[in-house]
Each structure stands twice: as C-alpha cells, then as structure tokens.
Amino acid sequence: MSQLSFKGHTVVITGAGGGLGKAYSLLYASRGANVVVNDVSQAAAQKVVDEITRAGGKAVVNTASVADGAAVIKTALDTFWWHHHSDQQCWNIERQGFQEHDGPRQGFGRIVNTASAAGLYGNFGQANYSSAKMGLVSFTKSLAAEGAKYGIKATAIAPVAASAMTETIMPPEMLANLKPEFVAPFVAAVTHPGGPEASGKVFEVGAGFVAEIRWERSKGIALKTDKSFTPSAVQEKWEQVGDFSEAEHPQSIPDFDAQAKLSLQSGLSSNAQSSPDIRFDGKTVIVTGAGSGLGRAFALMYARLGGNVVANDVNERSARAVVDEIIKAGGKAVAAVASAEDGEGIVKVALETFGGVHVLVANAGVVRANAFGSMTDKDWDDVIAVHLRGAYKCAKAVWPVFHKQKFGRIVTLGSQAGLYGLPGLVNYSTAKGAMIGLTRTMAIEGKKYNILSNMVIPSAGAAVGLGRGQSNVEAIKEDYIAPLVGFLTNPLAANGGHGFPVSRPLTPEAIIWKWGIITNFEDGRATNPSTTQESLEQIIGNFGNEEEDNGSSSSPYADQDDSQLVADAKKHVEDPVEFKYTERDVILYNLGIGATEKELQWTFESHDEFAALPTFGVIPQFMASGGISLDWLPNYNPAKLLHGEQFLSIKGPIPTSGEFINETRLMEVLDKGKAAAVTSIVETKDKATGKVVFENQSTVFIRGAGGFGGKRVGNDRGPASAANTPPQRKPDAVLEEKTLPIQAALYRLSGDYNPLHILPEFAAVGGFDRPILHGLCSFGIAGKHVLKSFGQFKDIKVRFAGVVYPGETLVTEMWKEGDKVLFTTKVKERGTTVLAAAAATLTDPSATLKAKL
Ligand SMILES: CCCCCCC[C@@H](O)CC(=O)SCCNC(=O)CCNC(=O)[C@H](O)C(C)(C)COP(=O)(O)OP(=O)(O)OC[C@H]1O[C@@H](n2cnc3c(N)ncnc32)[C@H](O)[C@@H]1OP(=O)(O)O
The missing domain is CATH 3.40.50.720 (NAD(P)-binding Rossmann-like Domain)
Structure with missing residues (x-):
C-alpha cells in the first residue's frame, strides 16, 4: 500500500x-x-x-x-x-x-512552527510564553510571505497534546485523548511536497480536532477627520466598531485605498460626541517614542485633553521639541530621554514629576528591514529589544502602580506586518506578533484590577517606518490614529473545524481529505473563541469521539443483519446541509460535464432555454453525502475510496438558481470482504417550499476497509439497485465524446474537491499513476448522451465499473426498452466498460429518437 x-x-x-x-x-x-x-x-x-x-x-x-x-x-x-x-x-x-x-x-523547504493557544488568545500567568508563541505565528507568516518565491512554505500550529504543562490542569482520562499521534499526521500532511496549501496559515490541532484560525476584521466605521474626531467620537460609535456581522477576513495586508477613504470623507458631517467628553485631566500618560510620528500625535492629543504627558524618546532633541510644543500650548509635559527598554527610568520620571501614572502607550519602535537570508542577529535583536522588550519593560514598571491604584490603561502599537507577515521585516513582524500575545495576556491578568490592555494597529501608510512622517496623504495622517488609541481590538476567529475519531490512528491522508472542512469559515461554521478556555472547548468536545450513538435510538434504516458497528453508525444523524447556487454554478457544472460554447442553452444564462443539465441534481447534495463520516470503518483511508454507484431521482423542474436543504442518512453498509460499500440517501428540499426536488442514493466503495463482519448483499432498492442488463441487440443509439485533459480540474469546481482527481501524490496512495476523473463527471456526460438521444429523464442510475482518466473518450451505447433507456459507457482508447448496470427512466417515453444513430 x-x-x-x-x-x-x-x-x-x-x-x-x-x-x-x-x-x-x-x-x-x-x-x-x-x-x-x-x-x-x-x-x-x-x-x-x-x-x-x-x-x-x-x-x-x-x-x-x-x-x-x-x-x-x-x-x-x-x-x-x-x-x-x-x-x-x-x-x-x-x-x-x-x-x-x-x-x-x-x-524547496517546509517549516512548521509550534505556536500555542496561549499565544493566540493570551493566557493568565504566561505573558512570556504568550508573547513568544504569538511572535512565532507572525514569524511564520513573514517566512511564508518571504519564502513563497523560493518554494519555502511555513505553517504555524497551535497543538494541544499531553505534556508536562497539561498534566497539571487535566485529569489522566482526559489526557489520554491528547496523544501527540493526533497532531503529527497534520504536520506530515502540510509539509509533504504534494500537501495542501497551508503556507502562512495557523491551525489548532489536538485530540483529533483540526481547525484553521484566521483574522477577522469588522466592517468598521468611517469618522470625519476634522476637529470632531476625538476619543469621544470613537466612543459614540464604539458598538459599530465591534460589529462583526459583515466581517472581512484579510489574508494579507489589505490594500489601503487612500483615495477611496478620502472620497468617503466628503459625504460625512462632523462626528457626534459621547457625553461626558473623554478627557485626561489629572491623569499621567507615558508615551514611548513620542519624539515624532504617531508617538508625537498621541502626546499632543493627550495634552490637549488635559493629561500630564511623559514624552519618552531616545532622541533628546525631538523629545524636548514635543514637550516645548505642549507647554507652549498651555499643556503639561516632561521629557524622559531613554531607551524604551528603560521602563523603570521612564516611570520614575512620571512619578517624580506628576506623582503618578495612569496610561501607558507603548509606541516606541525601530525598523531594520532586511531579507531574511541576510538579516543579522543585530537586526533581529535591536528590533525585538525596542518593540517587544520595550513594551514589556514599560508595562512591567507601571504594573505595580496600576495594580495598587486599581486603575491602569495600556495601549501597545501593533502592525499589519504582525498580523499578516511581511517580507523583509521578519524581525519587526515577529516583535509585533509577540506584542499581541503580551497585550492579550496583560488584558486577562489586569482585568480584575481595572487594568485594561489593548493593541492599536495603524493602517498601512502610518505604520512605523512605512511612510511615517513622510506621508502627505491626508487620509493617513498620524492624527487620525490617535483618537482610536484605547478603543480598537482585533478579535480572532476560528472555524468550526473537524473532529476526527480518536479511537483509531489519524493519517495525513485523512487530513488532506477533510481539508475543505478544516478551512471552511462559511455556512455558519465559524466559531469565535476569545480565550484559551473557549478555544479548548471543541478540542475537549472531541475527546472520546468514536462516532458513537448520539442519542437517537430508532433509525428508519436499521437492519437486523447489520453488525453492531454498522448499526451504531446508522444511528448517527447527520446535520442538514444547506446549498445555495446561482446561474454561474449551473454554467460551471454544465461546462464540467462537457457542454460547449455552441450549446448556449447550457452555457449562456440569457438563452431562452437556459437550463441545468438534468444530472445537476447530484450537485446540491454533494457536500451532504460527500461529507458523511466514514472514519468509523476499519482501516478507513480516504485515498482508497471510489465512487461505486449513483442513483438520482428528479422530482420537479430544476431551477437555474436556488436554495436547498439536504437531509442525509446512512442507508446501507455492506462488507464486501476486502472492501466496504456504503450507501447514503439524501433528500434535497427547496428551502422555501420544503418540497423534495431530488433524491440521491450514493454508494462509495472503500478498498481495504472490509472484513468487519457486516452483511454482504444489499437490499432491493428498486431502480436504485437494478441490474439493468442491456438486451443482446445492437444499441439503438451511440454517442461518443472526448473528455478534456482538464476535465477533472474543471469538474472539481462544482464541489467535489477530492484530491484524488487533481493531486498526483494522493492519487498514488489510491493506487493510480495519475489523478482520475470524478465518477459523477462521467455520470453527467452519459446522462447528457441519454438526454440528447431520447429526451428528459426523471431518474438515472449507474454503477462505476472502471476508472476514467481525464482526456479519454467516452462512448455511450443506449437501448430503449419501454420507458427506460438502458446504457453502457466505455472508454474508447482502452475498450473498458466504465459505467455499467445503468438506466434512465424517461419523462416522456413516447418521445422520438433525437440524435443521429
Ligand atoms: C457518499 C457519496 C459521496 C460520493 C463521494 C465520491 C467521491 C469521488 O470524488 C470519488 C470518485 O469520483 S472515484 C471515481 C469514480 N469511480 C471509479 O472510478 C470506480 C470504478 N470502479 C472500479 O474501479 C471497480 O469497479 C471497483 C474498485 C469499485 C470494484 O472492483 P473490484 O474490487 O474488482 O470488485 P469486484 O471483484 O468486481 O466486486 C467485488 C464486490 O463488490 C461489488 N462491486 C463491484 N463494483 C462495485 C461498485 N462500483 N459499486 C458497488 N459495489 C461494487 C461487486 O458486486 C462484488 O460484490 P459481491 O462480492 O457481493 O458479488
């Protein structure tokens, strides 16, 4: 194997x-x-x-x-x-x-870095560890961005596995689920040369549960950037800032369209203010790196709003210039000339001058851009020192004061480079990532002492070193970041993920098989953990996952001959799966089964008779039947799965767009000795009317997964299991069609992303020397042949008797017998039968032969 x-x-x-x-x-x-x-x-x-x-x-x-x-x-x-x-x-x-x-x-190169939920969400008591781990996430993203053109891919995982650390917080029965063997296959899958595209991505993996983690950005709001753009104006709109109902999920630094942002401005009137106004009278604010750019803007704003400002900068002249400017305008300020790493010294200036400290804005930073391969240890250390160690040392120095007075506000300055990674700035993005972990942990630890910590991530043009101070674009002036300080946060989102059973070994192939689910944030699958505890819920939820009885006691498909294994599997009730489609999906499907630019009724949405080919009926249900869990079969290997049979019954006209609900049941499981044959039934209903539009019965044949002691021969399922032996005479119609070499690559886009049809390495595991064509693609082509020859049909059934390689020629021989068309499809080049025991029931049996014989 x-x-x-x-x-x-x-x-x-x-x-x-x-x-x-x-x-x-x-x-x-x-x-x-x-x-x-x-x-x-x-x-x-x-x-x-x-x-x-x-x-x-x-x-x-x-x-x-x-x-x-x-x-x-x-x-x-x-x-x-x-x-x-x-x-x-x-x-x-x-x-x-x-x-x-x-x-x-x-x-070529693959890097996997081990991050942690403690980094993603922050964790009490682990400020150091959270920082290091979140730093690794950003490090990974930057390596991925920089390595892409050299074939170097980097992925971060946040694994949960039994370790010295977990032993202290979990009982032994729970720890048994957290075997490292449930993490390793994931790492193998993503580092394989033919593995799935996981570069720059982050995954949570543990106890057989795998999910992708991504950033979520709220739609946000536009505020008028005039004098009314104050912290109070932000407060007034705060609810909208955190409204994730129309969230975006950027994968890389989003384009900053200054022009668009500016033109937005013209439609805005002055901002409403919350009352009372947010002011800082009597409060002392430390701003690090306050000599220029963002830091200077923060210092001036706080002074304007009544605060005592401690303007820190290593550059004495610029620090003093800012202080002078504030004092000249009637404000209160003092310079603290020191490296941001001298947190204690800076706090000392605050305490000696103003008798207290209430706010810390950790803004200081330096940039040492260099390609990663040429980056020196000094480039690395300098950047980590000023950003990360500087933020840490200042926070550490204000912490006892904040703690004692039960009040404190910390804002750290992040960067989009930290969120998404940036080539040439691996050091910087790592430091900024680490500061996310630090900030989150400080937020968790400070909460009960009224110490709030947040990170503000300035948009592209204003980020440190990326045009700061040089930008003359109105929309991205530093002043327009300042009012947001203390208000903005960036929550993370995790998707619903997939839980693999922990009762048997997890394989890299199984990971690749479920890749679509692991990385799907749509269809209500996204969850939004904001703490390590919440993030552990699904992982713990997968403990003991043996696909066992989920409580429904009687299954309409229970069969007395079934083994216990099968009886248990049948009790499992699959969740209904929604399917929404447009004319575009119809055209894509029609093209996928060989419709051409000349057949406008199938490829042009404005054609009078624009329609889906009748076998489209297998598409809305595919996610439902294809998603049915088979992990419980012995020796289950998804690469060894082949489509065995398909029956489709069309109960009404097929709309060219719509919204359906699929209800799936496991119907029959046969033990064929070496293989298992599993049949599911899916009813596809119109979401609005509840009327059944399609019924599908799909059988998959899983080689190597038999021998579990189930029954061998299936029940009579009427036309769905009929033998459909063609008569002896010459066929009444024959149609021939050459498939395209890209046929499988095209057909996939209708929803069957099984790597067997595209990834040579996966096909090799399945025993094929190259990717094979989807069974349902050949099925659709043969169905089209029946339609062209005899007209519409109301049901169709085939057995997939042999594989088809994209590019081969399919020849369908058809015999009309009463209201049925029996047919066989062969591959011309090899003379092998690929569709057997096949028949369609005509809607109008009296219709005359259409195609030329
Ligand atoms: C849940 C629904 C979701 C759908 C997910 C689908 C995901 C897709 O991405 C996957 C695909 O599209 S795969 C591509 C399409 N399928 C194929 O190419 C398979 C072609 N068929 C074969 O290779 C062999 O017939 C083969 C390998 C199938 C069988 O060949 P053999 O092992 O030589 O079997 P054989 O000795 O002839 O028979 C053994 C017993 O099995 C029964 N059987 C045979 N072919 C079958 C088939 N196609 N379907 C169901 N049962 C089948 C035989 O009747 C026999 O049973 P018994 O021993 O009781 O007589």
Whole structure:
C-alpha cells in the first residue's frame, strides 16, 4: 500500500526527545524521511533514534541548543547530504531540479512552527510564553510571505497534546485523548511536497480536532477627520466598531485605498460626541517614542485633553521639541530621554514629576528591514529589544502602580506586518506578533484590577517606518490614529473545524481529505473563541469521539443483519446541509460535464432555454453525502475510496438558481470482504417550499476497509439497485465524446474537491499513476448522451465499473426498452466498460429518437 512518502527528504525536528517532537520523528521516519532528532537530552534523543533505526528508518541524534540553529542544520547536511544525492527517488531532486552542491538554493523547504493557544488568545500567568508563541505565528507568516518565491512554505500550529504543562490542569482520562499521534499526521500532511496549501496559515490541532484560525476584521466605521474626531467620537460609535456581522477576513495586508477613504470623507458631517467628553485631566500618560510620528500625535492629543504627558524618546532633541510644543500650548509635559527598554527610568520620571501614572502607550519602535537570508542577529535583536522588550519593560514598571491604584490603561502599537507577515521585516513582524500575545495576556491578568490592555494597529501608510512622517496623504495622517488609541481590538476567529475519531490512528491522508472542512469559515461554521478556555472547548468536545450513538435510538434504516458497528453508525444523524447556487454554478457544472460554447442553452444564462443539465441534481447534495463520516470503518483511508454507484431521482423542474436543504442518512453498509460499500440517501428540499426536488442514493466503495463482519448483499432498492442488463441487440443509439485533459480540474469546481482527481501524490496512495476523473463527471456526460438521444429523464442510475482518466473518450451505447433507456459507457482508447448496470427512466417515453444513430 503506497502512502504519502518522505523518501529522500531530511526533516529536522527540535525538541524531538519526547512528546510531539518524538511523534513527528517516528511518523516521518516511518514514511521514509531522514530524521535529525534534536534534543538537549542526549539520552532522550538516542532513544528515539534507536526506535527509528530498529524499525528500519534513518535518524541521527543532535544535542545542540536550538539557539544554535546552524549547528542543528549542520548535522542534517553532514549526515544526510549524501543520501539526498544518492537517492534518485527524491522529490527534491526530481521536482525542483536539485543540483549537486546546490543545497541552499534547492528551491524547496517546509517549516512548521509550534505556536500555542496561549499565544493566540493570551493566557493568565504566561505573558512570556504568550508573547513568544504569538511572535512565532507572525514569524511564520513573514517566512511564508518571504519564502513563497523560493518554494519555502511555513505553517504555524497551535497543538494541544499531553505534556508536562497539561498534566497539571487535566485529569489522566482526559489526557489520554491528547496523544501527540493526533497532531503529527497534520504536520506530515502540510509539509509533504504534494500537501495542501497551508503556507502562512495557523491551525489548532489536538485530540483529533483540526481547525484553521484566521483574522477577522469588522466592517468598521468611517469618522470625519476634522476637529470632531476625538476619543469621544470613537466612543459614540464604539458598538459599530465591534460589529462583526459583515466581517472581512484579510489574508494579507489589505490594500489601503487612500483615495477611496478620502472620497468617503466628503459625504460625512462632523462626528457626534459621547457625553461626558473623554478627557485626561489629572491623569499621567507615558508615551514611548513620542519624539515624532504617531508617538508625537498621541502626546499632543493627550495634552490637549488635559493629561500630564511623559514624552519618552531616545532622541533628546525631538523629545524636548514635543514637550516645548505642549507647554507652549498651555499643556503639561516632561521629557524622559531613554531607551524604551528603560521602563523603570521612564516611570520614575512620571512619578517624580506628576506623582503618578495612569496610561501607558507603548509606541516606541525601530525598523531594520532586511531579507531574511541576510538579516543579522543585530537586526533581529535591536528590533525585538525596542518593540517587544520595550513594551514589556514599560508595562512591567507601571504594573505595580496600576495594580495598587486599581486603575491602569495600556495601549501597545501593533502592525499589519504582525498580523499578516511581511517580507523583509521578519524581525519587526515577529516583535509585533509577540506584542499581541503580551497585550492579550496583560488584558486577562489586569482585568480584575481595572487594568485594561489593548493593541492599536495603524493602517498601512502610518505604520512605523512605512511612510511615517513622510506621508502627505491626508487620509493617513498620524492624527487620525490617535483618537482610536484605547478603543480598537482585533478579535480572532476560528472555524468550526473537524473532529476526527480518536479511537483509531489519524493519517495525513485523512487530513488532506477533510481539508475543505478544516478551512471552511462559511455556512455558519465559524466559531469565535476569545480565550484559551473557549478555544479548548471543541478540542475537549472531541475527546472520546468514536462516532458513537448520539442519542437517537430508532433509525428508519436499521437492519437486523447489520453488525453492531454498522448499526451504531446508522444511528448517527447527520446535520442538514444547506446549498445555495446561482446561474454561474449551473454554467460551471454544465461546462464540467462537457457542454460547449455552441450549446448556449447550457452555457449562456440569457438563452431562452437556459437550463441545468438534468444530472445537476447530484450537485446540491454533494457536500451532504460527500461529507458523511466514514472514519468509523476499519482501516478507513480516504485515498482508497471510489465512487461505486449513483442513483438520482428528479422530482420537479430544476431551477437555474436556488436554495436547498439536504437531509442525509446512512442507508446501507455492506462488507464486501476486502472492501466496504456504503450507501447514503439524501433528500434535497427547496428551502422555501420544503418540497423534495431530488433524491440521491450514493454508494462509495472503500478498498481495504472490509472484513468487519457486516452483511454482504444489499437490499432491493428498486431502480436504485437494478441490474439493468442491456438486451443482446445492437444499441439503438451511440454517442461518443472526448473528455478534456482538464476535465477533472474543471469538474472539481462544482464541489467535489477530492484530491484524488487533481493531486498526483494522493492519487498514488489510491493506487493510480495519475489523478482520475470524478465518477459523477462521467455520470453527467452519459446522462447528457441519454438526454440528447431520447429526451428528459426523471431518474438515472449507474454503477462505476472502471476508472476514467481525464482526456479519454467516452462512448455511450443506449437501448430503449419501454420507458427506460438502458446504457453502457466505455472508454474508447482502452475498450473498458466504465459505467455499467445503468438506466434512465424517461419523462416522456413516447418521445422520438433525437440524435443521429
Ligand atoms: C457518499 C457519496 C459521496 C460520493 C463521494 C465520491 C467521491 C469521488 O470524488 C470519488 C470518485 O469520483 S472515484 C471515481 C469514480 N469511480 C471509479 O472510478 C470506480 C470504478 N470502479 C472500479 O474501479 C471497480 O469497479 C471497483 C474498485 C469499485 C470494484 O472492483 P473490484 O474490487 O474488482 O470488485 P469486484 O471483484 O468486481 O466486486 C467485488 C464486490 O463488490 C461489488 N462491486 C463491484 N463494483 C462495485 C461498485 N462500483 N459499486 C458497488 N459495489 C461494487 C461487486 O458486486 C462484488 O460484490 P459481491 O462480492 O457481493 O458479488
């Protein structure tokens, strides 16, 4: 049985002596990779290497500290360089034109960084850990952005697995669900050369639960940028700022359309103010990096609103200039000339001058842009020091004061580079990401002492170093960021994810199979955890997931001959699945089954007879039947699944757009010895009227998943299971159609994203030397042949008897027998039958033959 292979690949795993690292090492080694087992504990690393070598794998111990990455990688190159080159099977060599001694330029690399929910949401008592972990998320995003053109992909995961940490907070029964083996397959899947596109993305993985995490941005509001743009104006609109009903989900730094923002302004009148006005009389505000740009704008605003301003900057002249400006305007201010890292010194100035401190705006920053490959340790350290360590040291210094007075406000300045990653600024985006983790944790820890922490992320043009002070575009002046300070936050959203059963091993293939679900934020699947506790809910919810009885006791499909396994599976009630479509989806489907630009009734929405081809009836239900859980089958491997049979009954006219609801049941499960044959039934109803429009019965044939002791022969399901043996005479009609090499790539877009039809590596696991055509695509083409030859039909059934490769020619032979058309479809080039036991029942049996015989 072939599987996703890592033969010829060298995988370096840090912290590989135990837990997750060990699970990764064993999995990669079992899939043929050379593994560098790095751990500071020589004994632990050696044990893992021994285990791998005993099983016939290749691995080497490395005990360098991760702080010395170069030493870790040297071991990889010294040990496995030669293997790399001797192994002609190696994907690197074949796919990327890997050349002798061309190591650093191999044009391929996969990086997985281990983040944590503590970073994504913040976590009490873990300000340091949250910062480091969220920093890693941004680090990953920047590496992904920068690596894209070199074939380097980076993914971050927030795993939940049993560890020394979780042991203290969870009982042993729960910990049993958190096996590292439920995380490792995900890492393998996304690092495989043919794996799914996961670069720059973040995933939560644990206990067999996998979900993508993404940023969510509220639609937001536009405020008039005149004198009325004050903190009170923001307060007045605050509810709208946090209204996520029309949220966007940017994947990279959104375009800043200054012109559009400016033209918005012309339609706005002055902003309403909340009352009483927000003012800072008697409050002392520390602004770091206050000498110029944003910091200066913050300092001036606070002074205008009555605050005592401590203007910090390393640049003495600019700090003093701001103070002078404030004093000249009648305000109160003092300069604190120091690095932002000198939090204590800055707070001391505040306490000595004004007798207190109430607000900290951690704004100081430097930029050292450099391509990641050329970035020096100094570039890295300087940026991390000023942004992250500066924010930390200042917050640390104000904290006891805030704590004691039960009041404090902290705003940290973030960056879009931190949210989305940015090439050339890996250091900066990492620091800004880390500050998100820090800010969230401070918010959690400070809450009960009335210490509020928020991050403000200025829009593109105003970000530190990205045009600050140079911009003369009205819309992005620093002054227009200032009023938002203290008000804006950026919540995260996680999607509904997918829970894999924990009662059997999880495979990388299973991850790829469910990729569509894991990354789907639509259809009401998004959840919005805002704390680590909330984020753990679904993971804990998947504990003990064995696809067991969910409480419904009687199934209309219960069958006395069923084994317990099958009887239990049938009790599972699938949730109804909605399907909404437009004319565009109809055209896409018609094209997917070979309709041409000459057949305007199928490809041009304004044609008088524009219609869906009748087999479109399998599309609205596909997500429902295709999403049915089969994980409970023994040895279930999605790459071994083939479509076996399909029956479609069309109960009414097919609208060219609509909204349907699909109700799915598992109907029959047969044990074919080596294989399992599973039939589901889906009723597709019009959402508005509740009338059934289609009924589908789909059988999937899963090779290698039999032998569970179920019944072998199915029930008589009428036309859905009829043998449909054609008569002996010559066919009454024959139609021939050559499929396109891109047929499967095109058909996928109608909703069956099974990688079997596009991804060579996945097809290989299924036993095919290239991707195969969707069964339902051949089904649609044959259905079109029946339609063209004999007219409309009200039901159609086929058995998928052999595979079709995109580009092959399909020949459909048809015999009219009463109200039925029996048919067989063959691949012309190979002479094999691909659709058998097939028939359609005509709507108007008296209709005459249409096509030429
Ligand atoms: C839930 C619905 C959602 C739909 C999800 C679909 C996802 C899609 O993306 C997947 C696809 O589109 S796959 C592409 C389309 N399908 C194919 O190409 C399969 C072609 N068929 C074959 O290769 C073989 O017939 C093969 C491999 C199927 C069987 O061949 P053999 O193993 O040689 O079997 P054989 O020895 O002939 O028979 C063994 C027993 O199995 C029954 N059987 C055979 N073909 C069957 C079929 N196509 N469907 C159902 N049952 C089938 C036989 O009757 C036999 O039963 P018994 O032992 O009781 O006599």
